[in-house]
Amino acid sequence: xxxxxxxxxxxxxxxxxxxxxxxxxxxxxxxxxxxxxxxxxxxxxxxxxxxxxxxxxxxxxxxxxxxxxxxxxxxxxxxxxxxxxxxxxxxxxxxx
Amino acid sequence: xxxxxxxxxxxxxxxxxxxxxxxxxxxxxxxxxxxxxxxxxxxxxxxxxxxxxxxxxxxxxxxxxxxxxxxxxxxxxxxxxxxxxxxxxxxxxxxxxxxxxxxxxxxxxxxxxxxxxxxxxxxxxxxxxxxxxxxxxxxxxxxxxxxxxxxxxxxxxxxxxxxxxxxxxxxxxxxxxxxxxxxxxxxxxxxxxxxxxxxxxxxxxxxxxxxxxxxxxxxxxxxxxxxxxxxxxxxxxxxxxxxxxxxxxxxxxxxxxxxxxxxxxxxxxxxx
Ligand SMILES: Nc1ncnc2c1ncn2[C@@H]1O[C@H](COP(=O)(O)OP(=O)(O)O)[C@@H](O)[C@H]1O
Ligand SMILES: [Mg+2]
Numbered sequence: 001x002x003x004x005x006x007x008x009x010x011x012x013x014x015x016x017x018x019x020x021x022x023x024x025x026x027x028x029x030x031x032x033x034x035x036x037x038x039x040x041x042x043x044x045x046x047x048x049x050x051x052x053x054x055x056x057x058x059x060x061x062x063x064x065x066x067x068x069x070x071x072x073x074x075x076x077x078x079x080x081x082x083x084x085x086x087x088x089x090x091x092x093x094x095x096x
Numbered sequence: 097x098x099x100x101x102x103x104x105x106x107x108x109x110x111x112x113x114x115x116x117x118x119x120x121x122x123x124x125x126x127x128x129x130x131x132x133x134x135x136x137x138x139x140x141x142x143x144x145x146x147x148x149x150x151x152x153x154x155x156x157x158x159x160x161x162x163x164x165x166x167x168x169x170x171x172x173x174x175x176x177x178x179x180x181x182x183x184x185x186x187x188x189x190x191x192x193x194x195x196x197x198x199x200x201x202x203x204x205x206x207x208x209x210x211x212x213x214x215x216x217x218x219x220x221x222x223x224x225x226x227x228x229x230x231x232x233x234x235x236x237x238x239x240x241x242x243x244x245x246x247x248x249x250x251x252x253x254x255x256x257x258x259x260x261x262x263x264x265x266x267x268x269x270x271x272x273x274x275x276x277x278x279x280x281x282x283x284x285x286x287x288x289x290x291x292x293x294x295x296x297x298x299x300x301x302x303x304x305x306x307x308x309x310x311x312x313x314x315x316x317x318x319x320x321x322x323x324x325x326x327x328x329x330x331x332x333x334x335x336x337x338x339x340x341x342x343x344x345x346x347x348x349x350x351x352x353x354x355x356x357x358x359x360x361x362x363x364x365x366x367x368x
Pocket of ligand 2 (some may be wrong): 113
């Protein structure tokens, strides 16, 4: 009876997507326009934070995890650095 | 002195060549001496859309490298007076275009033309930069679709920083928004970005809205710029846009879904 399900499915109106398109564009362009007039500081900020941490503990550059979420009102930059413990077992974590 | 107009977009396949052909033909129909230059070196297509592909002998790269004189490369349109086409090269690559070479061609064409239209290739590299460098005005062709709007915004940034006007700190390139492939029925259903949203986001003056139309394919099949088909909505919309470009006040049309009669609703009539 899958044809019956198909009929009902096709009746359900799809949500309009154009408004999502507009919202997403407004956010991404707000960021790109800033980048045009001055350099995006986030990559540099990340480098400097990692450098500061490296001054105090030796860290493995391969174990630095960076994630960025560019939002409309607020962006979040999360930097996770695995710190080797004194016994070099497991390691502690620092978050910035 | 001619006005140099670049038809640009960043993104490919949005209707730059279709619009360049229509605009050049429309301006010439209004008595303006017009040359349209294909900057898409390696992917020549304006010749086909203008229906002059069989008459191409020399191209812009031949002129720049001194293998041919400008007069030899220009193709005179047989349908409209005072319209000429300068084709792109099909065999060379975009590095064959130089600022000096293009500058000289534009300077020479400026002497006895009113408008020089530059049909830009996609992207923001050499070919696109050459097409926009000498521009006084820009027609930014945009589809109601996220990637096209984003790329248009990007190309506006390039116009404001890398054009000759920007470099020489003169008045900025005058920007015009041309929305193409607009489908009012899909906009009404909320499936497609609406005109007001695009205008709000890009925030440049609106020159025209060209509806999605089957006659554009018919026009390219036969090599007649769609503006010559005044039965079609796209042809009429281009004609309106040319009038606006020349300073006339013309209402925007074709922004609402066409009212379909019972007949076409039953038999699935489409926009001409
Ligand atoms: N208003 C329109 N309605 C329907 N198809 C269109 C319209 N404008 C352009 N097209 C089609 O879109 C495609 C790309 O157009 P083209 O002018 O070659 O774009 P570009 O030069 O930007 O790459 C072509 O197949 C063309 O026929
Ligand atoms: Mg093209």
